[in-house]
Amino acid sequence: MHSDSLMEYILVNYRWVFVVFFLLPCTLIGKVWATFEKSLWSRRRHTGLDHQKKVENIQLEIRHRNVYAPNRVMCTARPSWRSMTLAEMTYKKCMFNINVHLDEMISIDSHNRTVRVEPSITVGQLIPILIQSGWTVPVALELEDLTIGGLVMGIGLESSSFKFGLFHKTCTRYELITADGDLITCSEAENPDVFESIPFSYGTLGFLTAIDITIIPAKKYVRLQYRPISSLEKIQSCLISETLDTENNDFVELLMYSKDEGVLMTGKMTDGDQSTKYINEIGRFYKPWFFKHVESFLLSQKNAEEYIPLKDYYFRHNNSLFWEVQDIIPFGNHPVFRYLLGWIMPAKVALLKLTQTDTIKRLYNEHHFIDDFILPISCLKKSVEKFHKHLNIYPIWVCPTVLNPGHGLVHSHASVDNMYIDIGLYGEPNVSNYNSDIAKDLELFVLKSKGFKMMYVGTYLNIYEFKKMFNHCLYQRIRMQLNCEYNFPEVYDKVNKKVRR
Numbered sequence: 001m002h003s004d005s006l007m008e009y010i011l012v013n014y015r016w017v018f019v020v021f022f023l024l025p026c027t028l029i030g031k032v033w034a035t036f037e038k039s040l041w042s043r044r045r046h047t048g049l050d051h052q053k054k055v056e057n058i059q060l061e062i063r064h065r066n067v068y069a070p071n072r073v074m075c076t077a078r079p080s081w082r083s084m085t086l087a088e089m090t091y092k093k094c095m096f097n098i099n100v101h102l103d104e105m106i107s108i109d110s111h112n113r114t115v116r117v118e119p120s121i122t123v124g125q126l127i128p129i130l131i132q133s134g135w136t137v138p139v140a141l142e143l144e145d146l147t148i149g150g151l152v153m154g155i156g157l158e159s160s161s162f163k164f165g166l167f168h169k170t171c172t173r174y175e176l177i178t179a180d181g182d183l184i185t186c187s188e189a190e191n192p193d194v195f196e197s198i199p200f201s202y203g204t205l206g207f208l209t210a211i212d213i214t215i216i217p218a219k220k221y222v223r224l225q226y227r228p229i230s231s232l233e234k235i236q237s238c239l240i241s242e243t244l245d246t247e248n249n250d251f252v253e254l255l256m257y258s259k260d261e262g263v264l265m266t267g268k269m270t271d272g273d274q275s276t277k278y279i280n281e282i283g284r285f286y287k288p289w290f291f292k293h294v295e296s297f298l299l300s301q302k303n304a305e306e307y308i309p310l311k312d313y314y315f316r317h318n319n320s321l322f323w324e325v326q327d328i329i330p331f332g333n334h335p336v337f338r339y340l341l342g343w344i345m346p347a348k349v350a351l352l353k354l355t356q357t358d359t360i361k362r363l364y365n366e367h368h369f370i371d372d373f374i375l376p377i378s379c380l381k382k383s384v385e386k387f388h389k390h391l392n393i394y395p396i397w398v399c400p401t402v403l404n405p406g407h408g409l410v411h412s413h414a415s416v417d418n419m420y421i422d423i424g425l426y427g428e429p430n431v432s433n434y435n436s437d438i439a440k441d442l443e444l445f446v447l448k449s450k451g452f453k454m455m456y457v458g459t460y461l462n463i464y465e466f467k468k469m470f471n472h473c474l475y476q477r478i479r480m481q482l483n484c485e486y487n488f489p490e491v492y493d494k495v496n497k498k499v500r501r
């Protein structure tokens with residue numbers, strides 16, 4: 001065998017060797033460096049660049065582009081391998097890249113209950129700082145490497161979204177640099193139309209430089225109740241009734257392990273008391289992967305209740321990247337592995353992306369399915385049956401989220417708030433004929449059901465179907481108002497499968 005193809009063969013079939021012996025140590029070095037860099041930064045911050053100075057630098061960069069390269073539309077310089085997406089964003093190569101890597105927390109305003117952050121700060125950096133100060137965000141995302149800017153410009157949701165809606169619904173103010181290099185701020189009171197258009201605009205209206213997020217008091221634990229259910233009809237009706245009970249529930253999440261079996265989880269934030277029983281620190285490195293732990297309640301067919309430390313609950317899917325790590329390190333949940341190397345897991349997603357070969361990428365495209373569909377909650381049964389027939393991937397992540405009516409790109413189709421569910425399908429389809437036509441067909445099914453699709457993996461929809469799914473009226477008006485036409489691409493130009501490969 002030629003040495004290059006031998007290398008490819010080893011990289012694909014024994015990727016775990018590379019991940020365990022090379023990427024995990026690199027992840028560790030990265031963690032040590034990040035800690036060191038942070039302490040360097042905190043010393044430098046007193047004399048160095050403050051937020052205002054960083055914003056001025058971006059403005060200068062944009063004005064420079066407006067003079068020397070006005071024909072090239074702009075995007076951020078965040079490299080594709082850093083982003084929490086599967087595909088490579090090929091559009092970055094032909095667009096003018098502006099460096100907007102600002103990743104500090106600016107301030108906490110306890111009086112108005114908001115935190116002001118720069119857009120490239122990750123959830124994994126922000127949430128521990130907030131919890132230490134006694135606060136948290138209402139919608140705390142579960143993967144540590146997601147950035148606040150990415151979640152506003154894409155969309156984000158979590159098990160508390162049935163109460164608070166999508167992540168951007170908890171944001172109260174954005175600071176934005178427009179195509180002309182001007183700094184504007186927007187909120188419900190100031191430039192309300194711009195404020196409503198920004199979420200889901202994928203960086204096509206301007207560059208975010210600061211975001212205000214609502215904060216709420218943090219409590220010590222989440223009291224989590226697990227309820228295994230073995231009928232799809234019952235699962236749908238129980239899920240609907242739990243999402244209506246906003247008094248007793250702060251978190252609602254469902255994991256389906258087959259077409260008719262799932263575990264419904266409902267949680268309440270609490271400080272616990274004398275009677276607090278079993279505290280399960282699921283975030284400890286030697287603990288089993290969360291989806292495996294949940295499955296154990298299905299296997300034993302027993303309802304259960306646990307107290308989980310707040311931060312451990314938030315990042316419950318981080319160690320196993322939902323269930324994606326099992327394809328990379330098949331023995332990752334084995335106790336021996338967890339005790340030996342679990343403390344460095346998971347390997348940094350950015351490093352995994354940076355080092356994946358073209359063969360792995362191609363095989364992933366051909367044999368792996370990753371997507372999230374947002375559908376009206378009443379479509380749960382119909383959708384699970386459809387996905388079972390065409391994909392047969394389990395577990396399935398189901399997360400209810402409320403969508404408000406409005407004029408932005410993503411809003412409910414009804415004139416009152418409406419309950420939707422995110423259905424996350426991640427894994428290898430267990431059907432014989434899987435191909436990209438099936439993926440397109442599923443997107444059309446979602447469109448017909450008056451649902452939406454998350455765009456981090458890209459879309460097979462054409463521009464007309466895309467505009468049917470996402471209301472472009474206000475967005476187009478704001479693009480004209482902010483002089484975006486020749487300066488930023490349209491959302492579709494950043495999310496169609498031709499540019500996300």
Ligand SMILES: Cc1cc2nc3c(=O)[nH]c(=O)nc-3n(C[C@H](O)[C@H](O)[C@H](O)COP(=O)(O)OP(=O)(O)OC[C@H]3O[C@@H](n4cnc5c(N)ncnc54)[C@H](O)[C@@H]3O)c2cc1C
Nearest residue numbers: 012013014015016019327328329330360363364367368428
């Ligand atoms: C297509 C493919 C993609 C992979 N992607 C990654 C990756 O991104 N990161 C990583 O660390 N390791 C990856 N691996 C390595 C993977 O973890 C091991 O190769 C796999 O667990 C070996 O299983 P097997 O011997 O049962 O399958 P094999 O007999 O090696 O494969 C049989 C066929 O199944 C399909 N297949 C197998 N595993 C996968 C998979 N994980 N995803 C999609 N299709 C698959 C392919 O069509 C393959 O030709 C990939 C492997 C394959 C074959």
Ligand SMILES: NC(=O)C1=CN([C@@H]2O[C@H](COP(=O)(O)OP(=O)(O)OC[C@H]3O[C@@H](n4cnc5c(N)ncnc54)[C@H](OP(=O)(O)O)[C@@H]3O)[C@@H](O)[C@H]2O)C=CC1
Nearest residue numbers: 075076083084119147149150153154155156157203207208
């Ligand atoms: N639980 C959840 O809800 C999850 C959500 N996701 C998805 O992941 C994505 C977030 O991933 P992440 O890696 O953080 O972000 P990305 O790097 O993927 O960025 C997402 C989009 O936001 C734009 N963007 C980011 N920062 C700015 C900024 N300061 N100004 C203007 N535009 C900006 C990017 O523009 P550009 O193209 O110019 O770089 C890009 O189009 C979201 O799309 C989200 O839907 C993924 C996993 C879980």
Ligand SMILES: CC(C)=CCC[C@@H](C)[C@H]1CC[C@@]2(C)C3=C(CC[C@]12C)[C@@]1(C)CC[C@H](O)C(C)(C)[C@@H]1CC3
Nearest residue numbers: 084085086321322324349352353356370372424426
């Ligand atoms: C709305 C919600 C909760 C979405 C969850 C999405 C996750 C399952 C996605 C986000 C990033 C993601 C696409 C990723 C991957 C798996 C699925 C992830 C974790 C992996 C790790 C699969 C293996 C790949 O070789 C590679 C390393 C490139 C990607 C990286 C991003």
